[in-house]
Amino acid sequence: MIASDRPKYLDLTKIRQPVPAIVSILHRISGATLFLFAGVLLYLFQESLSSPESYVRFRAIADHWLAKLFLTGMLWAFLHHFFAGLRYLLLDMDIGSELRTTRAMSWGVLGTSLALTVVLGICLW
Amino acid sequence: MSVVKHVVGAHYGLRDWLVQRVTAVLMAVYTVVFVGILLICPPQHYGEWRALFENQLMRMATFLFFVSLFWHAWIGVRDILMDYIKPTSVRLGLEIVVAVLLVGYAGLAIQILWSL
Numbered sequence: 658m659i660a661s662d663r664p665k666y667l668d669l670t671k672i673r674q675p676v677p678a679i680v681s682i683l684h685r686i687s688g689a690t691l692f693l694f695a696g697v698l699l700y701l702f703q704e705s706l707s708s709p710e711s712y713v714r715f716r717a718i719a720d721h722w723l724a725k726l727f728l729t730g731m732l733w734a735f736l737h738h739f740f741a742g743l744r745y746l747l748l749d750m751d752i753g754s755e756l757r758t759t760r761a762m763s764w765g766v767l768g769t770s771l772a773l774t775v776v777l778g779i780c781l782w
Numbered sequence: 783m784s785v786v787k788h789v790v791g792a793h794y795g796l797r798d799w800l801v802q803r804v805t806a807v808l809m810a811v812y813t814v815v816f817v818g819i820l821l822i823c824p825p826q827h828y829g830e831w832r833a834l835f836e837n838q839l840m841r842m843a844t845f846l847f848f849v850s851l852f853w854h855a856w857i858g859v860r861d862i863l864m865d866y867i868k869p870t871s872v873r874l875g876l877e878i879v880v881a882v883l884l885v886g887y888a889g890l891a892i893q894i895l896w897s898l
Binding site: 685688689691692695696699702703705706707709712739742743746749 | 813828887
């Protein structure tokens with residue numbers, strides 16, 4: 658058997674991740690983040706709806722820069738999870754599983770969610 | 783071949799896989815419609831924002847969205863726990879915490895929508 662030069666370790670920092678792998682781990686991270694902050698988002702939704710007084714409180718919270726930063730982060734997490742999820746639904750139907758297309762679509766997911774975060778983030782701020 | 787079934791496992795079926803996709807599609811459709819509503823006639827003040835969810839169709843659709851969201855989150859978070867948390871007792875403990883949280887969120891969502 659010929660000795661191989663290929664590395665035998667699985668050090669994530671030393672492996673160059675392909676774009677679909679980056680989209681995949683970000684899909685997991687964004688999903689976990691949305692779950693972790695779901696309670697806060699639900700609370701904000703309640704404040705915005707339950708009464709005119711709570712609506713005023715909601716507006717005051719949402720106007721704070723820290724809240725805007727938080728909401729921008731949540732916005733990116735939602736958008737990335739949304740578009741990466743759409744890509745997985747297409748992959749389930751065997752659309753875009755060819756290497757060139759899957760790379761292009763992964764770049765599309767990364768780019769679209771970042772671009773929309775910037776556009777909607779500007780509206781938010 | 784026999785399969786060892788763990789109480790903290792995924793129940794080895796297509797059901798969860800399918801539920802995750804069906805709930806995803808429901809949420810995606812709701813999101814597109816909701817964004818459309820906000821773009822076409824953005825609520826200008828509290829009254830209009832409240833009126834949007836007082837509409838019976840919107841209330842039911844939003845309720846469906848929340849149920850989909852929490853069911854979807856349950857499958858996703860459990861998948862993450864199955865990947866990274868190996869001891870059964872710790873995983874079961876965390877799964878219980880997550881399940882209680884999500885059921886609580888669903889209760890809160892019902893309360894928010896039906897107290898309007």
